Amino acid sequence: MTPQTDPRAGAAVKAADRAHVFHSWSAQELIDPLAVAGAEGSYFWDYDGKRYLDLTSGLVYTNIGYQHPKVVAAIQEQAAHLTTFAPAFAIEARSEAARLIAERTPGDLDKIFFTNGGADAVEHAVRMARLHTGRPKVLSAYRSYHGGTQQAVNLTGDPRRWASDTGAAGVVHFWAPFLYRSRFYAETEEQETARALEHLETTIAFEGPGTIAAIILETVPGTAGIMLPPPGYLAGVREICDRHGIVFVLDEVMAGFGRTGEWFAADLYGVTPDLMTFAKGVNSGYVPLGGVAISGAIAETFARRPYPGGLTYSGHPLACAAAVATINVMAEEGVVENAKRLGASLVGPGLAELAERHPSVGEVRGVGMFWAVELVKNRETREPLVPYNAAGEANAPMAAFGAAAKKAGVWPFVNMNRTHFVPPLNVSESEVKEGLAALDAALSAADEYTE
Secondary structure, three states, X not given: OOOOOOHXXXXXXXXXXXXXXXXXXXXXXXXXXXXXXXXXXXXXXXXXXXXXXXXXXXXXXXXXXXXXXXHHHHHHHHHHHOOOOOOOOOOHHHHXXXXXXXXXXXXXXXXXXXXXXXXXXXXXXXXXXHHHXXXXXXXXXXXXXXXXXXXXXXXXOOHHHHHHOOOOOOEEEXXXXXXXXXXXXXXXXHHHHHHHHHHHHHHHHHHOHHHEEEEEEEOOOOOOOOOOOOOOHHHHHHHHHHHHOOEEEEEOOOOOOOOOOOOOOHHHHOOOOOEEEEOHHHOOOOOOOEEEEEOHHHHHHOOOOOOOOOOOOOOOHHHHHHHHHXXXXXXXXXXXXXXXXXXXXXXXXXXXXXXXXXXXXXXXXXXXXXXXXXXXXXXXXXXXXXXXXXXXXXXXXXXXXXXXXXXXXXXXXXXXXXXXXXXXXXXXXXXXXXXXXXXXXXXXXXXXXXX
């Protein structure tokens, strides 16, 4: 696709949006959404013909980029054959999608419950855990995001929870490990792991082990900062859950389907949860789809006892056809391997080189095509470039960084005091280099605010 210039059409799209679309997570009169004319591969463009390299993969879901012809063709073929059908029936696209997912999930997570996205996947995983154990509470971490529905947002450990937090949803938050900003005064990864696990053990003891149905963690937290768990932490949580009869849930909505250079981030750590949620990359977001991968023990709970939950569009044929095509494309084209290779050989070293040149970079961390750049005022004190949950004038340094990145031709992922490097997994070497060069220019704007 070649970007076409049509400002009048763009103005009409923008006018209709502003008149009728209610945007998520936004003060409606304070936003100025870009009118997008088209997208292909790792790029999208506006009606003025300006093209952007998408370093966000949408919301970290276009793992195979935009408009992949094989997936588009699969959706078209499915629409011509069977556009939709109720979830109580056996449908070829649904069955095949479940089979392909189960082939790749760790351990015995071989039963797949389909949802419409990641938030309702989390909702159902929590419901399954509570029914399986007969217990009410769920533990989740600060610095996490699990979705925008009522239960999922209460599980979330960032400010998006605050406005909807009932304080009575059976959720208890705890601190997970993050050595750069350790809550445990740790100086090494070993200390961080040991102290974080001790903190979790203490939380469980004081809450009452017999009251806790599940512990849910993002295997690698996404929007909260891409903090890779230190060695031994997830295995330690697995052991704690086993000892107390607690269901271990891993949220792989963002980290799954190749984002970390493995099919699932759990594969990096050799850990198998009891339940695993997924969405986003399962079909590159082409048609909304999510789900829960279920272990044998929990599936057995509902072998003769009905599971009290479902969705009208569970396993929608168009979404499942897109998932089948996406998974096959990823396997045939080496997409996961590409993310792993370029992450290790180009993205990681390239971001480290930027860190050496820019005083605003406090830390670079990540794996595969899943990277975060922590921006700070002062490297020695590690004071964030903007305050936690900053808005308005307080967020000016990050706003300046974002504007500079867009001017340089990339669309950045900006959250609080971080920018994330999360392009499509099949990004090319030249595109990675283009993105790094644009970030180099944009970080100069952030440098202006350092001490």
